[in-house]
Structures are given as C-alpha cells and as structure tokens.
Amino acid sequence: MARPRKFDRAEMLRRAMELFWRYGYEGTTLNDLTDAMGINRPSFYAAFGSKRMLFEEAVALYDSTAGAPASRAVIEAPTARAAVEGMLRANASACAEVGNPPGCMIVLSATIGSPDSEEVRRHLSEWRVRGQHQLRDRLRRAIADGDLPSGADPDGLAAFYTAVLEGLSIQARDGASAAVLHGIVDRAMAAWDALTTPAPR
Amino acid sequence: MARPRKFDRAEMLRRAMELFWRYGYEGTTLNDLTDAMGINRPSFYAAFGSKRMLFEEAVALYDSTAGAPASRAVIEAPTARAAVEGMLRANASACAEVGNPPGCMIVLSATIGSPDSEEVRRHLSEWRVRGQHQLRDRLRRAIADGDLPSGADPDGLAAFYTAVLEGLSIQARDGASAAVLHGIVDRAMAAWDALTTPAPR
DNA sequence: TGGGTTTTATACTGATCCGAACATAACGCC
DNA sequence: GGCGTTATGTTCGGATCAGTATAAAACCCA
Incomplete structure (x- = not known):
C-alpha cells in the first residue's frame, strides 16, 4: 500500500557491479552510479543504503555470476x-x-x-x-x-x-x-x- | 642570488614515493603529500610541478631503488x-x-x-x-x-x-x-x- | 645596507566528494 | 475519495579535491 519503485533493483545492481568492476571502488562516484542507474540520490540510498553496502552487494553478485x-x-x-x-x-x-x-x-x-x-x-x-x-x-x-x-x-x-x-x-x-x-x-x-x-x- | 629552499627535494621525493607506494596515485592526496613533506602548496608546485609529475618522478625513483x-x-x-x-x-x-x-x-x-x-x-x-x-x-x-x-x-x-x-x-x-x-x-x-x-x- | 630574485605563508578558487533534508507525487487500502 | 506509506525530484551541506593568487619573508650580491 505504497508507491512502488519504478526501477529494477536487480538490474541497477548489475550496472553498479559493472562500474565498480571497471573503475574500482574509489574510482566510481555516486554520480557515476546514479547516472548509470538513471535514478537520483534518495532513491539510491533507499535502495542500497550506501556506496559501501552497494559495493559489497556488487562483489557478491560478481562472485555469483562472472x-x-x-x-x-x-x-x-x-x-x-x-x-x-x-x-x-x-x-x-x-x-x-x-x-x-x-x-x-x-x-x-x-x-x-x-x-x-x-x-x-x-x-x-x-x-x-x-x-x-x-x-x-x-x-x-x-x-x-x-x-x-x-x-x-x-x-x-x-x-x-x-x-x-x-x-x-x-x-x-x-x-x-x-x-x-x-x-x-x-x-x-x-x-x-x-x-x-x-x-x- | 635568491632565497634558497629550506627542504631537501630528494628527501621529499622519497617521502612522496612512500605515500604513492602505500596508498596509490589516487589514494594519495595533495594534503597527504605536503603534510608528509612539511611544506606548503606553493612550494610543492614550484618543486614538483603537479601531482602527476611528482608521481612519475616517484615511480622512476622506485624503479631505481626498491x-x-x-x-x-x-x-x-x-x-x-x-x-x-x-x-x-x-x-x-x-x-x-x-x-x-x-x-x-x-x-x-x-x-x-x-x-x-x-x-x-x-x-x-x-x-x-x-x-x-x-x-x-x-x-x-x-x-x-x-x-x-x-x-x-x-x-x-x-x-x-x-x-x-x-x-x-x-x-x-x-x-x-x-x-x-x-x-x-x-x-x-x-x-x-x-x-x-x-x-x- | 639596499636591490633583485626566489621561496615561503595564508587564503582562496571552482569543482567534486558522499550523504541528507525537504517537499511533492504515486500507489493500495479503507 | 481521503489516508498512510513509500518513492521521487530538487536542493543543500560540510568536507575535500587539485591547483593558484597575492603578499610577506629570506637570501646573495653589490
């Protein structure tokens, strides 16, 4: 009974993984991430918590895919x-x-x-x-x-x-x-x- | 016939090398460098040109020492x-x-x-x-x-x-x-x- | 002791960093 | 259709980024 998010979290995690993979943790900025995801910062933080938490999720995704x-x-x-x-x-x-x-x-x-x-x-x-x-x-x-x-x-x-x-x-x-x-x-x-x-x- | 610099450039280059070695190029900030050297920014730029030029010099020093x-x-x-x-x-x-x-x-x-x-x-x-x-x-x-x-x-x-x-x-x-x-x-x-x-x- | 030159020191620039506040908009349920 | 809940968009915040402008200070030589 609330507004549904209009992006695919799994897909956005995948894109984040790609950025972290290419540029590394410190070489990837929040703007890079939100731009690639097509979302804005509050949505980002609501969905992923923080850059660091997202990174750890992205690493886990990497391990389970590539x-x-x-x-x-x-x-x-x-x-x-x-x-x-x-x-x-x-x-x-x-x-x-x-x-x-x-x-x-x-x-x-x-x-x-x-x-x-x-x-x-x-x-x-x-x-x-x-x-x-x-x-x-x-x-x-x-x-x-x-x-x-x-x-x-x-x-x-x-x-x-x-x-x-x-x-x-x-x-x-x-x-x-x-x-x-x-x-x-x-x-x-x-x-x-x-x-x-x-x-x- | 001018004011002599009061730091040892070679020694400061050595300290820069150590920082870049430990933290990497992007992980080392200008403040890190000037703090470790005990000099301030204008002296830094006069002596080393830029962060990047200093890094390249530091790499050359590394290669010729460690x-x-x-x-x-x-x-x-x-x-x-x-x-x-x-x-x-x-x-x-x-x-x-x-x-x-x-x-x-x-x-x-x-x-x-x-x-x-x-x-x-x-x-x-x-x-x-x-x-x-x-x-x-x-x-x-x-x-x-x-x-x-x-x-x-x-x-x-x-x-x-x-x-x-x-x-x-x-x-x-x-x-x-x-x-x-x-x-x-x-x-x-x-x-x-x-x-x-x-x-x- | 004064002149010319270079190094200092302080402060500042615009950009970017990660993160958060704010109000608005979209949904399901009652 | 109004209500509570969550997501969205815009904007801001303090900190830090690399690099620089401006001015004072220290030296050598005359």
Whole structure:
C-alpha cells in the first residue's frame, strides 16, 4: 500500500557491479552510479543504503555470476588438476572477455587506496583469501582421496596458483589477449607434475 | 642570488614515493603529500610541478631503488634461469619487507581508478610492459647464447613469470609473509625445466 | 645596507566528494 | 475519495579535491 519503485533493483545492481568492476571502488562516484542507474540520490540510498553496502552487494553478485565458473571448477572438478586448471581457464576467459571490464573484480577493484576505504579493501581481501582457502581445501581433499600424493603441499600450491590467478588480472589490464592469458595458464599447468609429485622442494 | 629552499627535494621525493607506494596515485592526496613533506602548496608546485609529475618522478625513483634489485637480476644474471629466479626473489623480498608498503609500487599503485587518471595508469602500465619486455629480451639472448633451447618461447615465458611477479604483490597486500612469497617463487622455479625444454605446449 | 630574485605563508578558487533534508507525487487500502 | 506509506525530484551541506593568487619573508650580491 505504497508507491512502488519504478526501477529494477536487480538490474541497477548489475550496472553498479559493472562500474565498480571497471573503475574500482574509489574510482566510481555516486554520480557515476546514479547516472548509470538513471535514478537520483534518495532513491539510491533507499535502495542500497550506501556506496559501501552497494559495493559489497556488487562483489557478491560478481562472485555469483562472472566469478562463478572459476569457483565452480574448484568445487566440482573431478580431480585436483582439473580443479586448478578449470579455475585458471575460467578466469583467463573472463578476464579477457570483450565487453566486460578487463581483469577480475575481486582481484582489482579495491587493492589499494585511501585509508578511508581500508575496510572495503579488507572486505575484498577476505574474498580473495577465501578463494585461496577453498582451493587449498580442495587440494587437501584430493590428498585424502589419493588423487594427490600425500607429500603435496596444499597451502603452497594454493598460494602459487592463486598468485598466478591474480597475475592474470594485471596482465589483462595491461592489454593481454585471451590467447596470452591462456598461454600463462598453459605454463602454470605445465608445472603441475613437478609441483605435486614427491617433494616440491 | 635568491632565497634558497629550506627542504631537501630528494628527501621529499622519497617521502612522496612512500605515500604513492602505500596508498596509490589516487589514494594519495595533495594534503597527504605536503603534510608528509612539511611544506606548503606553493612550494610543492614550484618543486614538483603537479601531482602527476611528482608521481612519475616517484615511480622512476622506485624503479631505481626498491625495484632495482629485480631489474638488475634480469640484466646481470649469468643464466636465464638465474635471471628469472633473481627477479622473483628480489621482488618477493621487497614485497614483504617490513617497514615498506606491501607489494610492488609499479604493480599496484595505479591499476584501476577513475577515468580522470587514465593517463597515469597507462604510464604505469608501460613500466610493467617494459619490464616484461626486458625479461623477454633476456630470454631471447639466452636462446642466442645456447643457454636456452631454441624451442623455448621467450614471450610466453616472460608473460608467465611476469604474471607470477604481479601475483606476488597482491598476495603481499593480502598479508602473505616473505616465506609464503618465496614459496610461490619456489614453485614457479620448479616449473622451469618443464617450461623451457622441448615444447612448452 | 639596499636591490633583485626566489621561496615561503595564508587564503582562496571552482569543482567534486558522499550523504541528507525537504517537499511533492504515486500507489493500495479503507 | 481521503489516508498512510513509500518513492521521487530538487536542493543543500560540510568536507575535500587539485591547483593558484597575492603578499610577506629570506637570501646573495653589490
């Protein structure tokens, strides 16, 4: 029994995600957001609370859409190797997809900036660390399954492959093509046997 | 025959570098800079021209100081393998050095942001690409020297190891210790033989 | 000790930042 | 059709952004 809003909140969240993805948290202004949404500020605040709350929602949306294939690969792939490669391939493809902002939103959109936004950066950092832990847990499970030798080091492997994943985003921002990114993945995967058999070091 | 400035320009440039390194280009304000330098705005503009000019000078200083060991390794190491490992080790150590801002300034300080600063980001991107090309050229030379087999792919290898290098900085921002970063380097180097002998793919 | 030059210091510019106040307009229910 | 509720549009607020105008102060040389 009240006036209904005349914009599609989900669609506006999607547009916000795109802006944050392209320009980062601090690089996106409230005017950018309301302009892209075609709404004005009171509507914005009523619908999303604040810039920061919107950003956190946008990150969650990113994770469940553009970022989903990589996460899914980690969880659903039948082997540890397929999990890692699937994660990297999905990320490489997404990072270079034409029409989308280059690179991964979770990696890039708040890595550095003014002290005012430190909480936002920590929030995003937690997403990255969580992803790394999911990968580590998947590798642990692979050891339990006998898929990986017991000498393999899940933490070290997860750190290495996450670092490669993160490097892909910087490379994408620097203009690397999908072919180049997949070449990087090729090489990361070529290391697999050396990294997983006996003692990596 | 004029009033001498009463601050050490080189020292102030060093302080500016530290701020840009820690907070990035857009995350550092003119007030931050002048406060850290202990000077006021007219002195700032007389000495450094503009925020952007100062940033570019600060990047050059970074490259010639904190970034120098990595560059030097690429140029001076006796073998391709030592060049790559030296670059990564130097970077891993610098990224986790206590007292310094975590991560590499060239990788992190302007990867994303408002359209207003696009030129600054391009400028920094050129530094990154230049580093990658120096590595590639070093690998080409190694092939010419017979240090690497002729089937090795300098471009692909340079892209891969640069991606790892860039990933180190994100990991450092996320709190990775020097030990973790060097573990990542261990794994990147464990891949060396697989990546350089016969056909990497 | 005075003249010329450059650096200081204070204050200000217009623009933009995120967020909020205000009154008006559109809806469902009684 | 009036009422309560919510969304809308316009406008404002204090803070901060990068950069500058104006004037006073400090130096070297003569």
